Amino acid sequence: MSRIRTAPEPHSTISTWLMNAASKSKQGPKQLLVIQVLAAKPEYSSKASLQDLALLCGTDPATVTRAARTLGFDGWAALRSEIKVRLHSETPEKPLCSGLSIEAGALEGCLRRRQTHPRPRHDH
Secondary structure, eight states, rough: OOOOOOOOOTTTOOHHHHHHHTSSSSOOOHHHHHHHHHHHOHHHTTTOHHHHHHHHHOOHHHHHHHHHHHHHHSHHHOOOOOOOHHHHHHHHOOOTTTHHHHHHHHHHHHHHHHHSSOOOOOOO
């Protein structure tokens, strides 16, 4: 019963996606609570274990698994993977060295200033 992954709709958030998916399926109040927690805390949800999420929701792990299945996933691990993918696609990546180029530019400027205006040496 593995769900086919579709690209997130433009300007769609994880919360919107989850709540839309929940509105198209029938679930009990505890399962709906799990889905609401996932929608409210997608970053936490993308890293949480089944047990940790159940504890946060005040329910048992089986309810979390059932909530994932009502959304069309095989279980919590598959739903968590989809949340990770969507979270990653919503978060623009920063280049790893974006801060380094600024620091390197400042360092080059500092070195140029020292070469043109050397500090006087005080030998005592």
